[in-house]
Amino acid sequence: MNLKSIAYRLAITLALLIAAFVIGYLFRTLGLPETNIVIVYLLTVLLTARFSHGYVFGFLASLFSAFAFNFFFTEPYFSLAINTPSYIITFIIMTIAALITSALTTHANRNAIKAREKEAETKALYTLTNRLTEAADISDIAGIATGAISEMMNCKAECLCFDRQGKPEPAEDLRAGYNIGAEFHDWPVHGREATLGIIRIPKDAVKTMNESQTRMLRAVIESIALAMDRFRSAEQQQKFNEDIAQERYRGNLLRAISHDLRTPLAGMMGTAEMLLNMTDKDDQRYPLMEGMHKDANWLHSLVENILSLTRLQDGKLALYKQEEAAEEVVGAAIRYISRRWPEYEISVNVPEELLLVPMDAKLIGQVLINLLDNAVKHTAPQDEINVSVAKDTDNNCAVFSVRDRGEGIADCDLPNIFQVFYTSRAKHADAQLGIGLGLAICEAAVKAHGGSIRAINPADGPGAEITFTIPLEVTNHESI
Amino acid sequence: MNQYNAYVLVVEDDKQIRNFICYSLDAEGFKHIAASSGQGALSVLIAEPVDLMLLDLGLPDFDGMELIRKVRQWSEMPIIVVSARDQDKEKAAALDLGADDYLTKPFSATELLARIRVALRHSARQNSGYRMQNVLQVGELQIDLDKRLIYVEGEETHVTPMEYNLLALFFKNIGKVLTTKQILKEIWGVGHGSDTQALRALMAGLRRKIEKNPAKPRYILTEIGVGYRLVDE
Known part of the structure; x- marks a missing residue:
């Protein structure tokens, strides 16, 4: 007084x-x-x-x-x-x-x-919030905030905003009258994840602040933090949406191209086979045609894999889930591989009791074929390849496992083998084996079933083992 | 009918694939005629004595199903459908409508010819006295339709009446793909249209009696997403 x-x-x-x-x-x-x-x-x-x-x-x-x-x-x-x-x-x-x-x-x-006083505070805060809602960007928010604080405290307040990395962003309010020697009191603006900025108020103004002004200042800073947070998450959401749209566009493009490549490739494969049949095996031209046939075959697999993968990743491939006998799916996959690689003997263990697993049989069949295909490529014909199915009662899931006694997976590849277009770094340049999609498709398909997949090199000997699980009970989450 | 005298209609719109098929048929001594559209196929079917039709389901002008339905109105000729990998539903539907077998693109000439031979053999049996035969055999698996008995490697093997019915159904359609729907209808009757689990269980039981390893069946093969087939050796 x-x-x-x-x-x-x-x-x-x-x-x-x-x-x-x-x-x-x-x-x-x-x-x-x-x-x-x-x-x-x-x-x-x-x-x-x-x-x-x-x-x-x-x-x-x-x-x-x-x-x-x-x-x-x-x-x-x-x-x-x-x-x-x-x-x-x-x-x-x-x-x-x-x-x-x-x-x-x-x-x-x-x-x-x-x-x-309370009424005035509330009114002021309400006005401030209203204005903050209309703010166009972060610096606009800072401007409104400093304006409101300056008016309230009867001083020159400043606001320093931090960007996403926590570095100061140049703000307009710091342009003039910034006296290095002056003493300030800093009030941090805390967001949900990080400190969003600092409100800087001259020490003199802070000294004469009474209780209600302090309270008001806190409330104003809180409003600012909320506004900045909201603005940032809106920004992030927009970026996320843009990314998704772009990803989808890319997927659609890839799919459209793959789809159109499929028919001519099938034609090329047939024609190459036809030529092969017309040619004598001792003919010089035979290996040339054979190469053509093999390449067309490889391209065709690639195209089919791209189609499967883009559909899976997009969630566009509707899973056609039914209770299927695990032994039938495994049996069909082994038959397919045995037809392509007759020189390999694949052993199989299934439970004596019929194991019914809710799955898209076609898709899981493809997973098994991809895994077996991989095993065959890395294993000599005389070495063992084994497929086994077991029921894991504890986790209520079916466990499928493809094991080979081949060269195994290089340690540097283990964490990456399920990545799209990942082909082994440990490979020689001339080994054009991996399509780089087969295992990615496996992972996507297993995940679509709510299961998990992992690869290890078993400790008890050479080779690799890839194990995946399929839940036996369809949860609500999956059926959506 | 000698299968090498068979007259094959190839309905395929892609020129390269059509050429490849026709060449393969030529090499094997089959007579053949090609059509690139559904309409063309119909004209051929009306005018020519076709013994077997190879039908691509992805025709530009005509629904393949419609063609199968039309043909089945007057003919029991074997129909083999050709489809892309992502046309499983069409495949099963075509078989339900009465197609005999299917091929998934891309297929090899060997595969194609093998399927054609099986289909022709099946059709020939239907027309001859195969049905009159009482004892049928595939590999080491034998069925006596009169006595309702099954022999594996010469040993009589006990099966339940349902299992016997199932195996008998396969023997009557040897080499042919039977869809899950068709089997359910034959074994359980029309009322039990969709109980595929019961069929899986019945099949598992039968396989444990006739196969050495039920996960590597020698006789009854699983056609994933479609049905089953008894091999025709």
Whole structure:
């Protein structure tokens, strides 16, 4: 409280007391009873408490009123002495009444002021939030924020925004009047994931801040953090959507091309085979045609794989799930491979009891074919290749496993073999074996079934083992 | 009918594949005629004594199913459908409509000719007295239709009546792909249209009796997504 306001309040108190004396004197001249004068003084105390903002002046006014009444309006006049003892009771009651009146009024007064402050705060915050919603970008938000804070604190506030990497972004508000030597108080703006920026307020303004201003400042900073967070996540969402659209476009393009390549490739394969059949095996041209046939075959597999993979990754391939006998799917895959590679003997273990697994048989059949194909390519014909199926009762899933005693998987390849277009780094350049999609398709297909796939080099000997699981119970999540 | 006198209609719109098929047929001594559209195929079927039709399901002008349905109205000739890998549903539907077998592109000449031979043999049997035969045999597997008995490697093997019915159905359609739907209808009757699990269980039981390793069947092969087939050796 400064001197000026004290003087102001003192003046009000004095003026009211003088007014009370004048009215009281008038009443006495007119011969009205003293009770009226008591009431006038009570009114004076009430008004003093109302207008002087504080307990002190109300209290002083109460005491002074009691004395003034005694001094001016009770016999003997202009003396603190009293003739009638009943006046003592009047004084005491008057003093108590005056004190209580003063206290209550002051209290009510303070509450009213607080309510007004709150309302103003709420209104200011509401306006700020509204404006923040309309902000076009982060620097706009910062501008609105500093504007609001500066206005509220009556100072020059600044805002420093951080970008996604946590580095300061040049903000307009730091352009002018930035005095290195000046002392500032920094308030961090915390977002959900990181600190989004700093609000910088001159030390002088911070020193004179009262409680309500501090509270308000906190609320404003919180609004800013929310606005920035919202803006950033909206930005991220948009980028994500764009990425997805681009990915989809790429997938569609790849699919369209693959689809159109398929028929001519089938024709080329047939024609090459036809030529092969027309040619004598000793003919020089035979190996040339054979190469042509093999390449066309390879291209065709690639095209088919691309089609399968893009469909799987897009979620466009609707799984046609049915309870299928695991042994039938395994048997069909082995038959397919045995037809292509008759020199390989593939052993198989299935449970004695029929194991029904909810799956898209065609797709899981393709997974097994891809895995076996891979095994055959990395294993000599005399070495063992084994397929096994077992029921894992603990995890309620079927476990399929393709194991070979071939060269195994290089350690550097193990973490990557399910990646699209990954072909072994450990391979020789002339070994054009991997299409780089077969295992990626396996992973996508198994994942589409809610299962998992992994590759290891077994500890008990050479070779590789790839194991995948298919849940036996279709959960709600999958059936969507 | 000697199968090498058979007259084959090739319905295929892609020129290269058509050429390849026709060449393969030529090399094997089959007489053949080609059509590049469904309409063309119909004209040929009406005018010529075709013994077997090789039909690509992806015709530009005509639904392959419609063609099969039309042909089946007047002829029992073997129909082999040719489809792309992602046309499984069409494949099964074509077999349900009465097609005898299917080939998935790309196929080799060997595969094609083998399928044609099987289909012609099956058709020849239907027309001759094959059905009158009481004892049928595939490899080491024998069925006596009169006594309702099954022999594996000469040993009588006990099977349940349902298993016997199933195996008998396959022997009657030896070499031919039977769709799950067709088998269900034959064994359980029309009412049990979609209980494929029961069929899988029945098949598993039968295989454990007639096959050495049920996961590497020698006799009844699984055609994934379509049905089963008893090999014709």
